[in-house]
Amino acid sequence: MNVIELAIRADAESAEALAAAFNEDAYGGAVIEQVVTPERGETLDAARPFTVRAFLLKDETLEEKRRAIERAVWALGMVRPVGELETRELAEQDYANEWKKFYQVLHVGARTVIKPSWLEYEARENEIVIELDPGMAFGTGLHPTTRLCLAMLEKYVTPGCEMLDVGTGSGILAIGAVKLGAKFVDARDIDPIAVETAQKNVATSGLAKSIHVARASVMVEANPQTFDLVTANIFADTIAELAPALLQHLKRAGVFIGSGILVERAYLVENAMREQKMKCIATAQEDDWLVMVYRHKTNDE
Known part of the structure; x- marks a missing residue:
């Protein structure tokens, strides 16, 4: 069965929103690529340096799914700078190789390696290898926010710690x-597709006893379970909104890592964390994206 490739250029914030829209209907999920060197005959659009790419099966559902994506692109284009939606048809055998070329072995931080299952890689001393297949869920290592979070995990994960991963x-x-x-991770997401993808990746990694994946978010509770580390690689607005609940699950000596934060939206997180009496202890930036690390303030701070 042939497939239809969809591609559109956008800025960082729009790329995130477009990928979410594509994931509703795309076959195998969406890919966000940063255009560093344009293809021959193309030019680099500095205002829209990312390309969001996805594929649709050419079956009886094609037109309905394509119209849904076109509506989402039109709606976003009313408020954000996005390019034209480009399409092309690929034979099934071409698609099988086309989407794989966007994934490669990635080195993140000092010792983390992300590897697609179809590629071979021999780990060096002290490296950890995360094997993932791309699915319809955010977090393949192709996006700066994922890389930023993984690099911070290298610094703040301690042997035997317990972690809450929201989103x-x-x-x-x-x-x-x-x-x-880490000894245990409570991994939560409100998207059923993400939950299914995470469960598969956890099982493939042989870590089902150490990672519990559930369709859930966080809320303020009377007797919350607390963790040494809380991570939230979502959006700045959502981190700010959920701050009271997120931090209620953080132990007094624990560390919170928040990402998915555009530089221009960082003030939302800063204000929310200030209200919760948190102190920023580290930040890192890649392109327009930030990761921000916090701990509870001491009594004399």
Whole structure:
């Protein structure tokens, strides 16, 4: 069966929204690529340096799914700068190789390696290898926010610690944390597709006893379970909104890692964390994206 490739250029914030829209209907999920070197005959659009790419099966559902994606692109284009939606048809055998070329072995931080299952890689001393297949969930290592979070996990995961991962997506942070030494991770997501993808990746990694994946979010509770580490690779607005609940699950000496934060939206997280009496202890930036690390303030701070 042939497939239809969809591609559109956008800025960082729009790329995130477009990928979410594509994931509703795309076959195998969406890929966000950063265009560094344009293809021959193309030009680099500095205002829209990302390409969101996805595929639709050419079956009886094609037109309905394509119209849904076109409506989402039109709606976003009313408020954000996005390019034209480009399409082309590929034979099934071409598609099988086409989408794989966007995935490669990625080195993140000092010792984390992300590897698609079809590629061979021999780990070096002290490296951890996360094996993932791309699915319809956020978090393959192709996006800066995922890389930023993994690099911070290398610094803040301690042997035997317990972690809460909110918005787990593909489960990549949960898997990385356990491979770095965490004893247990409670991985949550409200998207059923993400939950299914994370469960598969956790099972493939042989870590089902150490990682519990559930369709859930966080809320303020009377007797919350607390963790040494809380991660939320979502959006700045959502982190700010959920801050009281997220931090209620953080032990007094624990560390919170938040990402998915555009530089221009960082003030939302800063304000919310200030209200919760949290202190920023580290930040890192890649392109327009930030990761922000917090701990509870001491009595004299």
